[in-house]
Structure formats: C-alpha cells, structure tokens
Amino acid sequence: MYLLYSLILIVIIILVGYIGAGILGWYTLFSIIAPYFALGVFIVGFIYRIVLWARSPVPFHIPTVCGQQHSLPWIRSDTTESPHTAWGVVSRMALEVLLFRSLFRNDRAEFRQPQRLLYGGNRWLWLGAMVFHWSLLVILLRHLRFFVEPVPGCITFLQYIDGFFQWPLPSFYVTDILIVAALLYLFCRRLFNPQVRHISLLSDYFALLLIGGIAVTGILMRHFYKVDLMEVKRFFLGILSFNPVVPEGIGTIFYIHLFLVSVLLAYFPFSKLMHLGGVFLSPTRNLMNNSRMVRHVNPWDYPVKVHTYEEYEDEFRAAMKEVGLPVEKNE
Amino acid sequence: MAEEKLKKPEEMFEVSLTPGTGDWMEPSAGFRKGTYCYGAPLKHQKYLDLPNQREWQPSNEDWKLPPDWKETILEGMERLIKRHRSFRLFLDICVRCGACADKCHFFIGSGDPKNMPVLRAELLRSVYRRYFTPEGRLFGKYAGARDLTEDVLKEWFYYFFQCTECRRCSVYCPYGIDTCEITMMGRELLNLVGCNIQWVVEPASNCFRTGNHLGVPPHAFQETLGFALDELKDLTGIAIEAPINRKGAEILFVAPSADYFANPHWFTFLGYLMLFHEIGLDYTWSTYASEGGNFGLFHSMELAKRLNAKIYAEAKRLKVKWVLGGECGHMWRTLHQYMDTFNGPADFLEEPRSPVTGTRFENAQSTKMVHITEFTADLLYHNKLRLDKSRNDQWKITFHDSCNPARGMGLLEEPRYIIRQTCNHFYEMPENTIRERTFCCGSGAGLGADENIEMRLRGGLPRANAVKYVKERHGVNMLACICAIDKAALPPLLEYWVPDVGVCGVHELLGNALVMEGERERTTNLRGEPLAAGDGEGDVR
Ligand code: SF4
Ligand code: SF4
Ligand code: SF4
Numbered sequence: 001m002y003l004l005y006s007l008i009l010i011v012i013i014i015l016v017g018y019i020g021a022g023i024l025g026w027y028t029l030f031s032i033i034a035p036y037f038a039l040g041v042f043i044v045g046f047i048y049r050i051v052l053w054a055r056s057p058v059p060f061h062i063p064t065v066c067g068q069q070h071s072l073p074w075i076r077s078d079t080t081e082s083p084h085t086a087w088g089v090v091s092r093m094a095l096e097v098l099l100f101r102s103l104f105r106n107d108r109a110e111f112r113q114p115q116r117l118l119y120g121g122n123r124w125l126w127l128g129a130m131v132f133h134w135s136l137l138v139i140l141l142r143h144l145r146f147f148v149e150p151v152p153g154c155i156t157f158l159q160y161i162d163g164f165f166q167w168p169l170p171s172f173y174v175t176d177i178l179i180v181a182a183l184l185y186l187f188c189r190r191l192f193n194p195q196v197r198h199i200s201l202l203s204d205y206f207a208l209l210l211i212g213g214i215a216v217t218g219i220l221m222r223h224f225y226k227v228d229l230m231e232v233k234r235f236f237l238g239i240l241s242f243n244p245v246v247p248e249g250i251g252t253i254f255y256i257h258l259f260l261v262s263v264l265l266a267y268f269p270f271s272k273l274m275h276l277g278g279v280f281l282s283p284t285r286n287l288m289n290n291s292r293m294v295r296h297v298n299p300w301d302y303p304v305k306v307h308t309y310e311e312y313e314d315e316f317r318a319a320m321k322e323v324g325l326p327v328e329k330n331e
Numbered sequence: 332m333a334e335e336k337l338k339k340p341e342e343m344f345e346v347s348l349t350p351g352t353g354d355w356m357e358p359s360a361g362f363r364k365g366t367y368c369y370g371a372p373l374k375h376q377k378y379l380d381l382p383n384q385r386e387w388q389p390s391n392e393d394w395k396l397p398p399d400w401k402e403t404i405l406e407g408m409e410r411l412i413k414r415h416r417s418f419r420l421f422l423d424i425c426v427r428c429g430a431c432a433d434k435c436h437f438f439i440g441s442g443d444p445k446n447m448p449v450l451r452a453e454l455l456r457s458v459y460r461r462y463f464t465p466e467g468r469l470f471g472k473y474a475g476a477r478d479l480t481e482d483v484l485k486e487w488f489y490y491f492f493q494c495t496e497c498r499r500c501s502v503y504c505p506y507g508i509d510t511c512e513i514t515m516m517g518r519e520l521l522n523l524v525g526c527n528i529q530w531v532v533e534p535a536s537n538c539f540r541t542g543n544h545l546g547v548p549p550h551a552f553q554e555t556l557g558f559a560l561d562e563l564k565d566l567t568g569i570a571i572e573a574p575i576n577r578k579g580a581e582i583l584f585v586a587p588s589a590d591y592f593a594n595p596h597w598f599t600f601l602g603y604l605m606l607f608h609e610i611g612l613d614y615t616w617s618t619y620a621s622e623g624g625n626f627g628l629f630h631s632m633e634l635a636k637r638l639n640a641k642i643y644a645e646a647k648r649l650k651v652k653w654v655l656g657g658e659c660g661h662m663w664r665t666l667h668q669y670m671d672t673f674n675g676p677a678d679f680l681e682e683p684r685s686p687v688t689g690t691r692f693e694n695a696q697s698t699k700m701v702h703i704t705e706f707t708a709d710l711l712y713h714n715k716l717r718l719d720k721s722r723n724d725q726w727k728i729t730f731h732d733s734c735n736p737a738r739g740m741g742l743l744e745e746p747r748y749i750i751r752q753t754c755n756h757f758y759e760m761p762e763n764t765i766r767e768r769t770f771c772c773g774s775g776a777g778l779g780a781d782e783n784i785e786m787r788l789r790g791g792l793p794r795a796n797a798v799k800y801v802k803e804r805h806g807v808n809m810l811a812c813i814c815a816i817d818k819a820a821l822p823p824l825l826e827y828w829v830p831d832v833g834v835c836g837v838h839e840l841l842g843n844a845l846v847m848e849g850e851r852e853r854t855t856n857l858r859g860e861p862l863a864a865g866d867g868e869g870d871v872r
Contacts, residue, residue, distance in 0.1 A: 005473065046576050048425075055417035060632075061668050064501040066767040069741030071694045071705050074712060081767070082741040096505070103505045104431070106673075107763055109433040109793070116794040117439070119550075119763040125830070149559060166790050194431040198350040199449050201475040204427050267605060270466050275506055278424035283417050284507035291740055292698035295671045300414055304633055305380070306640040307539050309619050309648055315540075316618075319550045325618065328648075 003191065006205035010213055013263055014256055021255030027246045030255050035239065037129035038262035050277045084199070089288055090158025098287055100129055110276045132182035133177040136211075138162060138219075142173070146236045150194045163217040165249075176219050203271060210264050217257040225253045337365070340828055343788060348371045348433060350444035356457065356472065358482035359445070360489035364389045365785030368492055368778060371532035376525065378471035378536045379634065383525025383826040394481070400524045401479055405462055407523045410517050411465065418516050421508045422459045425449060431500040431510070437493050438771050440789030448500035448510035454487055455517050470782070488526050491517040493786060494660075495775035496629070502767050514776075522713060527630055531777035535626040538638050540622040541589035549576075549618035555591050556616065559601055567852035571608040573616060576649070580615035582688060583646050586657030587624040587815035590836075596818045598857040599658055602845075605705065606838065609688050609847050610715065620645035623662040624815060628669070634735040636673040639649030639665055642700075645673045653683040654700040658836050660733035660814030661775065664704060667740045672737070686844035702736070704745040704813060704837060711752045717846040722856060723754040725863040726809035726833075729801045730759070731794065731821070732769035733814030743767075746813050746837045753844035758805040764797040774820030782866050787820065788827055795828035802829055809833045811840060 014137045021030040067078025079088045080095065095101040106143050108122040142159050145151045180279055190200050221227050227250050235247040247254075268274070280286065288294075313320070320327050357597045361367075374383045385395050397403065401597070432449040433439060438446040447452060460467030460476035467476030477483060494514040501509035521527060536545035541548055546630070556573050560649060563571050568834035574580065585608070590600040606616055620641045638646055646654050656666055662838075671677065680699040683692040690709045693703045710716055731749055736742040742765050751755050764770050773790025774783075801807040810832055821834045843856045855861055 002473075003455075010742075053416060053420050053423075056412075056413060056419050058416045059414060060672055062509070062512070064415065064498055065741040066502055066505055067741055068743045069693070069694065071742075072690070072709055075744045077400055078741070100505055101426065101505070102503055103428075103767070109439050111344070111346060113343070115794060115799075119761070125428065129428075155625070175722075191380055193429065194349045195432045195444070196427070198355065198444050199427045199428065199429060199432070199447065199453065202473050203475065236381075268465075272424060272426045273416050275426055276423040277560065278420055279506045281416065281419075282421055282424075282507040283810075284501050284509045289666045290694075292666075292671065292695040292700065292741075293693065295675050295697045298672050300424065301437070301672075304637045306637050306644075309644060312540075312542065312619050316549050319548060320618075323550045323553050325549055325553060326578070330723075 002202040002296075003205045006202050006209055008208045009206060011209075013260060014213065017256040018252060022252030027255075030259055031246055032239070032244045034259060034262045036244075039266040042265040042268055046274070046277065048103065049269055049274050050281075053278060053281050057299045058283045058287075059298040059300060061291045062140070062283055062285040062286055063289050063291075065289045069289055075107065084288050084290045084293070086288070089286055093280065093286055097279060098127055100133075103129055124185070128182050128189070130187040132180050132186060135179035138175045139173075141217075142175075146233050147235075147240060148273050149237060171223070176215070176222075178211070179215050182217070183208060183215065187212070187261065207271060207273060210260060210267070214257065214260045214264065217253055217260060221251070221257055222232065225251045227251050227254050256283035337788075337827075343785075344792070346440065346442040346789075346792075348439070348442055354478055355444060355450055355453070356475075357478065358477075360486045362485075362489065364782070367489060367786070368528040368530050368780040368783045371529050372525050375529075375532045375536035377845040379528070379539060380513065380533065381525060382523060385525065387525070389485075389526075389528075392407055394485070394526065396481070396484075396524050398746065400484075400857050403523050404479060404484070404520050407520050408459065409463070411458075411519060415512075415516065417512045418796070421452065421506075421513060422456050423508055423551070425452065425456070425508055427453075428505065432505045433510070435494075435501050435510075436497070436499070436793045437495075437786070437790045440773070441493075441786070442790035443493075445608055446488075446493060448494075448504075448778075449507075451490050452508070452513045453496060454483070454490055454509050455513055457736065458483065460680065484521070484524075485606065485660075486525075486529070487517050488521055491521065492528055492778060493790075495734070495771045495773065495778055495790065497775055498738045499715040499734065499768065499769035499771065502738065503812060504767075505568050515632075515636040518629065522631050528780070529781040530779060531626050531629045531782075532612070534624075535630055535638060538622050538626065542617075542619045542641060542680055544622055544624060544626060545588050545592050547588065547592065547621065552616075552618045552621055553834055554647050555746070559591070559597075559604060563601060566853065566855070566857065567605070567659060567847055569847055569849060571604055573604055573607070574614070575616045576786065578649050579651075580613055580649065582614040582652045583642075584650055584657070585618055585620055585623040585642055585654060586658045587659035587662055588622045589624075589819060593815075593819055595822070595833070595835055595839070595858075596815060598839035598842065600820070600838075601840030601857050602836065602842030603657065603703070605842045605845055605847060606716075606720065609845060610710065610871070613686065615649060615651070617645045617649065619648075623656050623659050623666070625665045626777060628661055628665050635665060635669065640674050641669055642666075642670065643677055646677070647679050653695075654679045654680070654701060655683075655706060656700055656778040657836060658813040658815065660735040660816055662735075662815070664735035664739040666700050669755055671701065685709055687715050702740070702742060702745070704742065704749055707838070707841060708745040708748045709751060718753055718844040719736070719846050720753060720755050720844055721864055722843045722853065723840055724756070725860070726754065726835075727756040727758060727807045727857075728754050728803055728809045728811050729798065729807045731759070731767070731772070731798075731810050731812040731817060732765050732850075733812055733817050734769055734771050734775065736813055737769050738767055746811070749837050749841060750811055750838050756823075758801050758807055759799040760801050770794040772814075772817045772820040772824065774824075775816050779820050788824060791820070791824040792828065794821075795824055798825060798832055800827045802832055807832065809835055811835050811837050815836050845848075 067081030537546035
C-alpha cells in the first residue's frame with residue numbers, strides 16, 4: 001500500500017516537472033524559483049535540525065561499548081571500539097561513518113531443526129549501503145564540475161577514473177551503474193524481506209524512489225537525451241552568482257531531473273535522511289568509554305528525595321544495638 | 332505459574348521470524364498469562380511517593396488512569412525530548428534498515444514483530460511524530476504517526492516491559508540507536524501515570540527503606556553473614572572475620588543483595604569472604620548500603636539516583652578511601668555510567684589503589700569504585716594468591732558475558748582471566764553470542780518475575796541455545812557469569828532448555844581454587860560437593 005502511494009507521489013512529481021516545464025513552459029518557475037526555494041529550505045532546515053540536536057543536553061554518559069575497556073595496564077584495551085581517548089573516538093566515528101562498521105557486524109538469526117538456532121553472516125546490507133553511499137558521494141563530487149569554474153584537477157581526475165573502465169559501454173560511469181544496482185537491491189530488500197517490509201513506512205519507499213528517479217533521469221540525460229552541458233553549466237554558475245538566467249534549448253528531461261532534486265532538497269530536513277548529520281551526534285558512539293575516569297555532568301540535574309542514614313538508623317537503632325552493630329546516636 | 336502448564340521446549344522452539352502482513356500501527360497487547368508482569372502494589376507505590384497511587388493490574392480492563400493522563404504523557408514526552416539528546420535523536424534518525432530486527436533475544440524467542448527493536452521504538456516514535464513533528468501533524472498515518480490512545484499506552488506497557496534494556500540492538504545499529512534508551516524513556520512516561528510492575532517497584536521500595544532489595548534489616552544481615560562465616564569455618568577450618576559498618580576501614584565493599592540471600596549467589600559471597608580474609612583486606616560491609624543493584628534504573632532516572640545516593644553517603648560516613656563492588660550486571664551499568672553523574676563528585680574519596688599490589692586503578696580515578704574482577708585479576712597477575720585449579724576440575728566451564736558489564740563497561744577480559752587462572756577447562760560459546768554481542772539472560776531490567784516465565788524462557792532462548800552448543804561440543808556443565816540477575820534467572824532457564832548445566836559466579840570459582848593460609852585439606856567444593864578424584868595435592872601454584 002505504502003509502496004503504491006509513494007509510487008504515485010513520484011509519478012506526480014515527474015508529471016508536474018514534465019507538464020510545467022515541458023508543456024506549459026514555465027521555465028522560470030522550474031529552473032529558478034523551485035531550486036532556490038528548495039535550497040533555502042534545505043540549508044535552513046538542515047542547520048536547524050543539527051543545532052536542535054547539538055543543543056540538546058547529554059545528561060548521562062552512555063556509550064555503547066563494543067570492546068575491552070581500558071583498565072589494567074597488562075590487559076590490551078580496544079582503543080577503537082571502546083575508546084578512552086579523543087583519538088579513539090575519532091577512529092571509531094571514522095570507521096562508522098566511512099566504512100559502516102556496525103552494519104559490517106550484521107548477521108541473521110535462523111532456526112533449524114532439531115532445535116538449532118544459527119547466525120549466518122549477512123553482509124549484503126552492508127555492501128548495498130556502502131556501494132550506494134560511496135557512489136552517491138562520487139556522483140555528487142563529479143557534479144561539482146557544473147558549479148565551479150575552473151574545474152579543480154581532482155574533480156576532473158575523479159571523473160576520469162569513474163569513466164575509465166568504459167563499462168558496460170564507453171562513456172558510462174561506473175558509479176552510475178553501481179548506484180542504480182544498489183538502489184535496486186535496497187528497494188527489493190525493503191519489498192521482499194518480510195521483516196523489513198513489515199517495518200517500512202511510506203517515507204521509506206518514497207526516499208528510495210525519489211533518489212532512484214534522480215539517478216535514472218540523470219543517466220537518461222547523459223546517454224539518451226543529450227543535453228547541452230555548456231548551457232547547463234552557464235545556468236548553474238548563474239544560479240550560484242545570484243544572477244540566474246533561464247537556460248535555453250535544454251531538454252525537458254533536465255527540468256525533470258532538476259525538479260526531482262529540488263523536491264529531495266526540500267524534503268531532506270523533514271525526513272530520516274537527516275541521519276547524514278545525526279550519526280555524528282549519536283551519544284552511544286561519540287563518547288569515550290571513560291565514565292569512571294572523568295566525571296560527566298548533567299546540566300539539568302536536580303536534588304532528589306533520599307532516605308538518609310539518620311532516618312535509617314532511627315528505624316533500626318534498637319535492633320542494631322541489640323546485636324552489637326555500631327550506631328551513631330546512642331540515646 | 333503452577334496453574335498454567337508451560338509449553339514443552341520443542342513446542343516453544345517453534346518460532347517464526349517472518350512477520351505476518353498485518354499493520355503494526357494497530358495497537359495490540361496480549362497480556363497473555365506468562366508474558367507480562369504484575370502491577371506494582373499500592374503499599375510500595377506509597378512508600379516511594381509515586382504518582383497515581385492505586386491497586387491495579389495490567390490485565391484489568393480499566394487501568395484507573397488519571398483523567399488528564401494524555402496531557403501528562405505528552406508533557407512528559409516534551410520534557411524528556413528537551414532533556415535527552417539520545418531521545419530526540421533516536422526518534423528522528425532511524426532509517427528502518429532492519430539491521431537491529433533479529434538482534435533482540437525477545438524477537439528471536441517469540442517471533443512477535445513488535446519485539447524487533449526498531450518496532451519497539453516505533454511504538455513511541457509514531458506518537459512522537461503525531462504530536463511533535465510537522466509531517467506527522469499534517470499527514471498522520473501516512474507519515475507513520477499515531478494518536479495516543481489508551482490502547483497505545485497499554486501496548487507501550489506490554490512491550491517496554493518485554494525489553495531487558497540489554498543494548499544488543501545498539502551494537503548493530505549503524506547510528507548506535509539504543510532501544511534500551513527508548514525503553515527507559517517509555518518507562519519514565521508510564522511512571523507518570525502510575526504504570527510500573529511489582530518486580531521493579533517492590534525491590535526499589537525495599538531498597539529505599541532497608542538498604543537492599545530483599546528488605547533485609549541490619550540485624551538479619553549480620554546474622555546471614557554469620558552463617559556464611561560458620562560455613563567457611565566448617566569448610567576450611569579458618570575463623571574468618573567480616574566487619575560491618577566499621578568506620579575508618581580503607582575500603583567499603585558493596586555487593587548485590589542476592590549474593591547473601593539467594594542460590595547460587597551464596598557461593599560467590601563465600602568466595603568474596605575467603606579472598607578478603609586471605610589478603611587481609613582492611614574493609615567493611617555496610618547495612619545501609621547493603622545493595623549494589625539498583626532497580627530504580629528500571630523505573631526512572633530519578634528513582635535510580637535516589638537509591639544510588641546511599642553508596643557515596645555511606646562511604647563518606649564510614650570515612651573509607653574507596654569503594655569496591657561485587658558481581659552484578661545492572662549494578663555496574665549504574666556505577667560505571669551513572670553514579671558519578673548522579674551523586675558525585677566523590678572528592679572525599681581517594682583514587683583507588685590496591686593495598687596488596689599497589690596498582691592504581693586510574694580507570695576509576697573519578698568515580699572511585701572498582702569492579703571486583705578488576706581487583707582480583709590484578710592480584711592474580713601479580714601472583715598474590717595461591718591456587719589449586721584442580722578443585723574446579725569437575726566442571727567444564729563457559730562464560731556468559733552479562734550485557735551490562737560487557738556493553739556498558741567493556742569488562743570482558745578481567746573475568747576471563749580469573750577463570751583461566753582458577754580452572755583447567757574453559758570453553759567459549761560461539762563468537763556471535765559473547766562479548767559485546769552477548770545475549771541477555773532474558774530476565775533483566777526487572778522482568779525476572781515468576782508470572783513472566785514464558786517470556787523469560789523465550790527471551791533466554793538464544794543464550795540457552797549457545798550454551799547447548801558448547802555442552803554438546805565440549806561437555807560444558809557449568810556456566811560462569813558476573814551478574815546477580817543472571818545467577819537467579821539462568822538456572823531455571825538452563826534447566827528448561829539445556830538440563831544439567833549449572834550456574835556459578837566467578838568468585839565462586841576463585842573461592843574453590845584459593846589455597847588459604849592454614850586451611851585444612853578440602854574434600855568438597857563450596858557447594859559441599861565432593862571434589863573430583865585425584866585431587867588435593869598436585870598443581871598448587
Ligand atoms: S538498525 Fe538502527 S536505523 Fe536500522 S532499523 Fe534498527 S534502529 Fe533503525
Ligand atoms: S535493548 Fe535488548 S531487549 Fe531491548 S530491544 Fe534492544 S536487544 Fe531487545
Ligand atoms: S540480567 Fe544479566 S544478562 Fe540480563 S540484562 Fe542484566 S546483565 Fe544482561
């Protein structure tokens with residue numbers, strides 16, 4: 001059901017782009033107003049969410065420890081999974097953010113007869129996620145060539161490498177293929193893995209389809225409906241210098257691509273995609289395991305009602321004296 | 332539990348991890364016998380000044396909620412979101428990737444999809460969306476949002492008391508989302524309208540009043556300690572002393588109260604006493620702080636703090652230098668990650684230093700409390716104890732990492748070192764089920780109630796299954812652990828799933844192996860069982 005709704009949503013978005021820009025010719029709206037608006041929402045929304053998280057207090061020191069603590073000098077501690085130095089935390093976070101360390105642990109519980117419960121290694125999700133996110137990053141970086149002049153050498157180089165393999169056809173970028181494959185995998189997993197399907201919400205399908213739509217229109221634009229790249233670049237430079245001009249003679253497909261990206265940008269801060277920023281702030285991962293070494297202060301701490309020793313002794317004094325336990329007050 | 336016949340293990344084992352096609356947003360809470368815990372009794376609600384005091388059972392139709400319960404919960408939620416970054420962040424960033432889904436022992440053992448950590452959190456997250464996010468307010472169900480209704484509240488209760496706050500899910504989540512944290516918040520909210528369980532509130536109230544969960548008054552504590560000393564005299568021929576409430580001792584020792592009242596904890600208790608005597612430790616027990624465990628942690632941060640306050644207060648009153656703590660799981664979660672924040676700074680204490688080896692425990696330099704396995708491992712490493720390993724030869728041992736010391740502290744090698752030094756036969760369970768990936772006993776976080784037996788057996792299934800594996804492979808017949816709840820929960824669990832495997836504490840093993848100055852020749856272990864043949868002399872170290 002959710003899948004259907006999100007499909008309909010995506011189709012509507014594409015149609016809006018198609019009709020608006022392709023048929024009605026509202027170029028200004030789709031090439032200038034929508035992108036500016038989306039970018040504005042994205043920047044303001046993203047910062048707002050991050051600031052909100054960052055300013056929320058972390059009252060208790062709650063790292064999830066995944067390795068040997070630092071204790072006695074002759075026991076080797078795990079400096080990454082149970083970091084007790086700032087560098088340890090940096091390495092833990094780097095592993096988490098760059099290599100998806102925790103997903104790499106993934107396994108799958110399975111029942112077998114007679115009465116066996118097994119855990120099979122299951123790294124497909126890790127692989128799919130890695131391929132997807134890294135391809136996305138490379139593709140984003142590649143796109144920089146449309147936004148900066150002159151194009152930095154490293155970007156050109158990246159683009160060169162990405163296209164180097166000439167696979168499966170000359171002029172294809174590897175990452176284009178990979179990202180579509182990874183998206184397909186993630187999508188099928190959501191659809192066909194009963195556990196994941198059970199927990200999936202409309203927004204989960206929507207995000208996948210939206211990014212998929214962007215990837216596909218991008219590929220179409222490059223290989224099938226060739227667009228004038230110089231014009232595209234002129235357009236983006238105009239946008240960035242706050243001197244926008246409506247591009248001329250660019251196919252409708254470009255507008256659809258651009259509109260999908262605009263929708264993604266505007267949607268981003270309201271969605272789970274914010275995990276991009278949130279992962280850095282996760283208190284179970286970014287704190288050192290030095291809870292007994294350095295005192296952690298709770299900013300909203302307040303006094304509570306306790307049962308004092310005096311109250312305790314008052315209740316039990318007679319009995320304590322009788323058996324010879326020392327007491328404070330001897331009346 | 333006697334009135335309801337339990338299923339046979341073969342039947343219980345029939346679990347499907349494939350959720351049906353139903354919509355989880357429909358609230359559901361079975362309250363089937365054996366799968367939930369009783370409500371907190373009025374007397375103890377009163378003693379602790381809890382809100383909405385009344386006699387009440389979860390299975391009742393009418394929960395006698397206050398008329399403004401909904402506002403109370405929503406206000407509480409807003410407060411918690413403002414106070415805990417973890418809460419706000421974890422509610423916001425879950426991508427429902429499902430990596431955590433089959434990591435929870437309750438899901439594996441019950442197949443109930445709402446026991447997948449991600450769904451457990453969604454139960455609360457859906458309400459958060461509805462009242463605290465623009466998309467949830469606007470699009471309702473289509474944004475994954477639900478109204479807060481009484482049925483939803485009941486569902487929360489059912490599933491937040493089917494989570495042992497073990498944090499295994501958090502290890503696997505790519506963002507470290509800790510469903511334990513969500514459960515804690517969920518329970519905080521339920522408390523606001525007076526919904527908590529007997530097995531949490533009663534021990535907490537006892538602890539508040541008498542200093543320990545079992546409600547043992549000071550004179551009875553002294554008597555119990557006396558029994559232990561008599562027993563040790565019979566066993567070793569040595570008259571051991573154990574001071575209570577003694578001012579000016581160097582060290583205050585705090586153990587979970589089950590150690591001096593329950594079985595097989597008792598033998599660990601004996602082990603402590605023997606060790607302290609043998610090294611001539613200048614220490615004291617306390618009756619006021621006669622509990623290291625903290626059931627307040629399973630209730631609310633506030634109650635956890637109220638109970639925890641006693642340890643530092645007593646250390647100050649008795650003018651000790653530092654504090655040593657016994658074998659317990661959630662006790663150490665509290666001591667390691669919360670105590671200093673709750674009730675510190677402990678500037679009236681000194682940085683812990685072993686009086687025997689001179690080792691400084693700089694990892695405890697602020698909190699000033701040392702785990703007994705850290706302390707003992709250090710003694711063993713410096714060869715300060717004479718041991719006869721063969722006295723544990725009748726056992727083939729495996730070690731269960733209790734969740735809290737493992738994932739809360741990273742206390743993995745210390746207990747293993749002690750086991751290797753005191754036993755000849757030690758076998759690890761499969762890697763996916765130990766250390767940071769350890770499976771809970773299924774009875775933590777206050778869920779160890781008798782009436783909850785089916786859920787406990789289900790939750791303990793993954794742990795038991797791993798034990799079964801080493802039993803079949805290596806003939807393991809004893810499981811060592813360092814958690815008081817484990818020691819209470821695992822014997823019935825193993826009896827059900829893997830008969831003939833016992834449960835012991837690490838310091839019981841030490842007590843068996845420890846060769847004491849002037850002891851008489853031992854013919855039995857601490858449990859009074861005859862020692863394995865060919866023993867007595869031999870490999871004394
Ligand atoms: S692993 Fe983390 S992000 Fe994935 S579903 Fe579970 S809680 Fe959500
Ligand atoms: S904390 Fe433990 S019991 Fe609770 S959801 Fe996570 S894995 Fe399950
Ligand atoms: S009782 Fe033991 S195994 Fe269960 S949650 Fe607590 S520490 Fe973990």
